[in-house]
Amino acid sequence: MARRVPDESDFRSRPGKRGSRPRTKQRPEHADAVTGFVTGVDRGRYTLLVGDDDGAEERTVLAMKARELGRTRIVCGDRVDLVGDVSGDDGSLARIVRIQDRSSVLRRTADDTDPYERVIVANADQLVVVTALAEPEPRTRMIDRCVVAAYDAGMDVLLCLTKADLADPGPLRALYEPLGVSVVVTRRVPDGLAPDGWAIEPLDAVRDALAGRTSVFVGHSGVGKSTLVNALVPDARRATGVVNDVTGRGRHTSTSAVALRLPGGGWVIDTPGVRSFGLAHVQVDHLLKAFEDLDAVAADCPRGCTHLDDAPDCALDEWVEASPDDATRAARAARLESFRRVLASRTGAA
Numbered sequence: 001m002a003r004r005v006p007d008e009s010d011f012r013s014r015p016g017k018r019g020s021r022p023r024t025k026q027r028p029e030h031a032d033a034v035t036g037f038v039t040g041v042d043r044g045r046y047t048l049l050v051g052d053d054d055g056a057e058e059r060t061v062l063a064m065k066a067r068e069l070g071r072t073r074i075v076c077g078d079r080v081d082l083v084g085d086v087s088g089d090d091g092s093l094a095r096i097v098r099i100q101d102r103s104s105v106l107r108r109t110a111d112d113t114d115p116y117e118r119v120i121v122a123n124a125d126q127l128v129v130v131t132a133l134a135e136p137e138p139r140t141r142m143i144d145r146c147v148v149a150a151y152d153a154g155m156d157v158l159l160c161l162t163k164a165d166l167a168d169p170g171p172l173r174a175l176y177e178p179l180g181v182s183v184v185v186t187r188r189v190p191d192g193l194a195p196d197g198w199a200i201e202p203l204d205a206v207r208d209a210l211a212g213r214t215s216v217f218v219g220h221s222g223v224g225k226s227t228l229v230n231a232l233v234p235d236a237r238r239a240t241g242v243v244n245d246v247t248g249r250g251r252h253t254s255t256s257a258v259a260l261r262l263p264g265g266g267w268v269i270d271t272p273g274v275r276s277f278g279l280a281h282v283q284v285d286h287l288l289k290a291f292e293d294l295d296a297v298a299a300d301c302p303r304g305c306t307h308l309d310d311a312p313d314c315a316l317d318e319w320v321e322a323s324p325d326d327a328t329r330a331a332r333a334a335r336l337e338s339f340r341r342v343l344a345s346r347t348g349a350a
């Protein structure tokens with residue numbers, strides 16, 4: 001599903017004044033650069049993981065942005081080119097000179113009328129929406145909006161329903177599975193060996209859904225996101241402290257995203273500051289592309305069709321009517337109803 005989406009970083013490819021001067025040598029700039037993966041951003045300082053492509057051990061490197069990158073935002077999940085002191089030694093600081101092409105960008109606007117959008121995570125392929133089944137009560141509108149943001153970004157959605165020891169996951173499953181959203185359900189069980197006396201089950205099902213992927217976790221306060229992330233990434237607490245240890249600032253001062261490596265391969269990107277998405281940037285036509293069958297049917301809609309419940313002659317209604325049998329009709333009706341609900345969440349229509 002990944003696709004290259006243009007964003008504010010694209011301005012770096014426009015030739016500047018400098019670029020029009022004839023070059024004496026045909027040599028790529030910074031040919032000696034190494035690649036780093038951005039795991040954290042804290043007030044102009046970037047924490048990167050540098051692999052062994054330059055012959056050295058994998059290590060954590062601290063870097064700043066080269067002046068030539070201007071206001072381009074570098075975010076968690078970005079792959080970048082680094083020059084300067086890339087040793088990762090205490091007190092060393094490298095320079096980021098290039099951002100590699102992104103396979104996806106997750107964006108948000110502050111609210112639905114704010115035209116200014118920010119990229120918050122790059123190169124992720126899955127959005128994990130952590131929702132408690134009770135305490136706090138699930139908010140379907142928030143889930144709907146996360147689904148829209150993820151599908152618009154070309155990402156898959158994993159709905160993680162926590163606290164199944166307190167309530168039945170059935171009704172929420174029924175709202176989201178028709179959209180193609182994957183669902184995992186977890187609960188807390190007593191565990192005499194765990195430090196706090198509890199374990200999360202079934203952790204293997206969550207691990208399977210994350211294996212080898214880059215997954216962004218979002219969720220409201222109290223839903224059990226930290227509990228889950230700490231169970232998945234045993235050294236998460238230590239790892240989130242890395243940037244702050246280096247800068248000497250206290251822990252938990254940063255609310256920006258942090259990438260944590262999963263023991264079995266893949267990444268969890270935790271986003272402490274992100275609890276909702278403004279969706280001002282989302283175009284209906286673009287969102288429809290995430291639902292191939294609906295997109296094909298909607299090609300027959302009248303011009304300017306909103307595809308919502310009250311849209312006259314929407315071809316999606318005919319598609320349900322024209323089902324070959326009852327089972328198909330029920331499945332199509334459920335899919336259309338769920339699609340219309342998330343679509344309505346985008347515009348604030350009820």
Ligand SMILES: Nc1nc2c(ncn2[C@@H]2O[C@H](COP(=O)(O)OP(=O)(O)OP(=O)(O)O)[C@@H](O)[C@H]2O)c(=O)[nH]1
Binds near residue numbers: 221
């Ligand atoms: N009953 C029950 N409680 C859980 C479960 N998972 C987590 N909790 C509890 O829910 C509370 C909130 O969990 P956290 O992991 O701190 O929630 P969070 O989403 O990270 O919230 P913030 O830290 O505020 O962002 C804690 O008291 C957990 O022990 C679960 O599956 N069942």
Ligand SMILES: [Zn+2]
Binds near residue numbers: 298305307313314316
């Ligand atoms: Zn329509």
